[in-house]
Structure formats: C-alpha cells, structure tokens
C-alpha cells in the first residue's frame with residue numbers, strides 16, 4: 001500500500017482521498033484554506049458531496065511540508081488557477097524523483113502551458129528536474145466516485161512505467177485505469193471539453209433539446225481533434241476516455257459545473273453571475289482564453305470557440321451563439337472529397353480527411 005499526499009480538498013480531492021483510503025492507502029490531505037482543514041477533519045463530511053463520510057484514516061494538515069514529506073505519490077487536485085502557486089510552494093519540500101500526479105484540468109492563459117507543464121516549470125525552477133509527472137483525466141464526476149460508482153480514467157505520462165505505477169495505485173473495483181503516453185493530447189482534451197460543455201449548457205438553458213446537444217458534442221469533438229492534430233497529439237486520445245468520454249459526461253451531466261454555468265447563461269445570467277451561482281470552479285471559463293489563443297496560433301478553424309469568444313466579449317447574446325453556428329456557410333463532414341475519392345483512400349487517410357474543417 002502507498003503513502004499518498006493530496007494537495008487540494010475540493011470535491012475531486014476529497015472524493016479521491018476517500019476512494020484511495022478505502023483501497024487501503026495511507027492518505028494525508030492538505031488544503032490552502034485553514035478553515036477548510038478544520039471543518040473537514042471535525043465534521044468528516046464535505047459540503048459539496050452530501051452523504052459522503054470521510055474515513056477516519058484520512059489525516060488532514062495545514063502544512064505543505066507535512067503533506068509533501070515521505071510520500072510515494074503526491075496528488076495535485078487544486079483548481080487550475082492555483083496549480084502554479086501550489087507547485088511553486090510545494091517544490092521547497094519535495095525530493096527529486098518524486099512521483100507526482102495532477103488531476104486538475106486546464107491550460108494557463110498567458111503561457112498556454114498545460115497543468116503538468118506548469119508543474120514541470122515550477123519544479124525545474126526549484127532545481128527538481130527528475131520529478132516523475134503523471135496526468136489523471138477522464139469522465140470522472142466526484143459525486144459518483146464518492147458513491148463508489150463504476151468509473152474509468154486515464155493515467156498519462158511520457159514514461160509508461162510511471163503511468164503504470166499510478167494505474168496500480170488507483171485501480172480498484174470501482175475505478176478502472178487505462179494508460180496513455182500522449183500527455184499533451186490528454187491534457188488538451190481535459191481543458192477543451194469544458195469549453196464545449198459550456199455551450200451544451202447554454203443550449204439547454206435556451207430551451208433547445210437533445211438534437212442540439214448531440215450536434216454540439218460531435219462538432220466540438222471535431223474542433224478538439226483538429227487542434228490536437230495541429231499540435232501533434234494522437235487521435236486515439238481524442239476517441240478515448242480523456243477525449244470523447246470526458247466530453248460526453250461533461251456536456252450531458254447535471255453534475256458538470258460547466259454545463260450548469262452554461263445553462264444559467266442560457267437562462268439570461270451573465271457569465272460572472274452564472275459562475276458565482278455555481279459556487280465552485282468552472283474550468284471552461286478559465287480555459288476559453290487559452291482555446292482562443294491556440295486556435296489563432298495553430299490557424300485551426302474552431303467555430304464553436306469563436307462563437308463563445310464573441311459571447312464572452314459581449315458582442316453577441318447567448319441565443320446569437322446558436323443562431324450564428326446554425327447560419328454558417330454550408331459545409332460537409334468530408335471536405336473536398338467525392339465519395340469515389342474517399343473510397344480509394346485507406347481508412348486512416350479517410351479519417352484524416354473527415355476531420356478537416
């Protein structure tokens with residue numbers, strides 16, 4: 001059994017802490033908020049996970065040094081905006097060669113770094129060049145993990161050995177873990193799917209139905225894949241758990257804050273009001289500026305991102321987003337190819353064609 005330090009005591013951090021503790025691991029949880037540490041350790045309950053009992057075996061600490069010392073695995077689960085600061089502060093207490101997993105999803109707006117790239121950056125600045133970084137991502141709502149419902153997730157690392165080490169720690173009867181070495185693709189999916197989930201929620205808030213939602217998910221996936229291809233990511237990732245899997249769950253589930261926030265925007269709330277009303281991190285709003293910059297940097301057509309950009313910049317209303325997408329020039333899923341051309345090409349070549357704008 002492993003000694004695990006968890007940095008972040010939000011809904012995802014606490015759902016994973018409970019699961020890992022129940023699988024027999026020794027778990028210590030740190031939070032940046034002292035009052036949160038006091039409340040969690042005394043009530044053994046989390047306000048956003050009703051009914052979940054925090055096992056007595058889980059220890060809480062306000063000390064970064066304590067949570068980082070003597071651990072087989074350090075798991076970072078703070079919202080994306082706090083990852084850089086937390087990695088910077090934690091680095092002072094970490095040893096080189098430490099196994100570290102990140103479960104936060106996002107892309108930093110100004111550097112365009114993914115979460116693991118931010119962490120590698122901060123660890124490197126602290127002279128830690130041998131930290132073994134793994135990313136965890138997939139269709140994993142904390143609310144369901146907290147109830148031991150079957151869940152699948154991806155453990156991604158450039159080192160398959162490190163990904164497998166984390167896979168072994170997280171595998172249990174309720175959680176099935178798949179490895180992946182396309183770290184960039186996994187992290188890109190984890191950040192972008194939240195952006196598309198916002199629009200799925202907006203569409204529902206406007207009163208549109210399942211047809212619109214399915215269309216948005218499918219065309220959102222096409223945008224994710226086009227950008228991922230331009231950035232050199234692997235296509236299997238986008239058709240896997242961290243890609244289409246997480247996109248489906250985030251764009252359809254009532255547990256999704258991105259979906260909920262979008263719904264409120266569709267009902268007429270401003271983005272600021274919607275995020276405030278949801279009351280927890282809405283990573284799609286944080287990730288949109290990065291999606292816009294990546295679109296421009298790689299010259300990829302991303303009509304959904306463009307429509308959301310216009311809405312968030314106050315140039316169009318929520319209902320104009322759907323009107324503008326429906327009113328785009330006619331196009332095809334198989335750009336520039338006749339059926340005969342397509343049939344004369346190999347399957348991988350045809351798949352590439354299908355994913356053109």
Ligand SMILES: NC(=O)c1ccc[n+]([C@@H]2O[C@H](COP(=O)([O-])OP(=O)(O)OC[C@H]3O[C@@H](n4cnc5c(N)ncnc54)[C@H](O)[C@@H]3O)[C@@H](O)[C@H]2O)c1
Pocket residue numbers: 008009010011012013031032033036048077078079080082086103104105106140141142143279280281283
């Ligand atoms: N909730 C889920 O189901 C889920 C699933 C998979 C991935 N994630 C990802 O995990 C990350 C965390 O999500 P969450 O749902 O736990 O968010 P949350 O809104 O529940 O997290 C809030 C927590 O952030 C921490 N925090 C607050 N201020 C901080 C600061 N200044 N520095 C460091 N930490 C601070 C506190 O522990 C607080 O409880 C996000 O990137 C999210 O996308 C969440």
